Amino acid sequence: MIDRSTPALGDLFQDIILEHYKRPRNQGVPEKSTVHVHMNNPTCGDEVHLYLLVADGVVRDVGFEGEGCSISQASISMMTQLLKDQPVEQGLELAERFKEMMRGDADAARDKGLRDARALAGVSRFPTRVKCALLGWDAFEKAVEEAGQGSDAER
Ligand code: ZN
Numbered sequence: 001m002i003d004r005s006t007p008a009l010g011d012l013f014q015d016i017i018l019e020h021y022k023r024p025r026n027q028g029v030p031e032k033s034t035v036h037v038h039m040n041n042p043t044c045g046d047e048v049h050l051y052l053l054v055a056d057g058v059v060r061d062v063g064f065e066g067e068g069c070s071i072s073q074a075s076i077s078m079m080t081q082l083l084k085d086q087p088v089e090q091g092l093e094l095a096e097r098f099k100e101m102m103r104g105d106a107d108a109a110r111d112k113g114l115r116d117a118r119a120l121a122g123v124s125r126f127p128t129r130v131k132c133a134l135l136g137w138d139a140f141e142k143a144v145e146e147a148g149q150g151s152d153a154e155r
Pocket of ligand 1: 041044045046068069070071072132
């Protein structure tokens with residue numbers, strides 16, 4: 001299989017991305033969920049079904065099914081790791097931080113709070129791939145909106 005999705009991101013980062021792509025975390029439909037969203041990225045053909053179990057403003061469980069390029073799928077896997085057992089508000093802050101990183105913000109790229117997702121910092125140099133990396137986070141924000149757990153401050 002030709003992988004055209006990890007251009008010149010650096011070997012170490014590429015390893016982390018491929019590792020998540022090959023062994024996605026939290027893949028599958030959780031036993032219980034309170035919200036489910038489906039999103040796709042037509043420019044690349046990436047797709048995700050994201051399931052969240054939200055209770056008392058906390059992401060108690062998260063799972064996904066998806067297909068597409070390694071950047072999109074690795075990004076979703078990294079995101080689910082970050083979201084599990086976190087307050088929704090914290091998850092939204094991470095989403096914002098991740099978007100800053102995708103806009104090339106160097107501080108965001110050094111933020112340890114993003115854990116493995118920092119491996120995707122180099123994607124910011126490839127505008128067409130940014131959408132791939134953001135797919136999962138966009139799905140999360142939509143899920144929060146649909147779950148009615150979001151902050152009104154941003155709107
Ligand atoms: Zn993609």
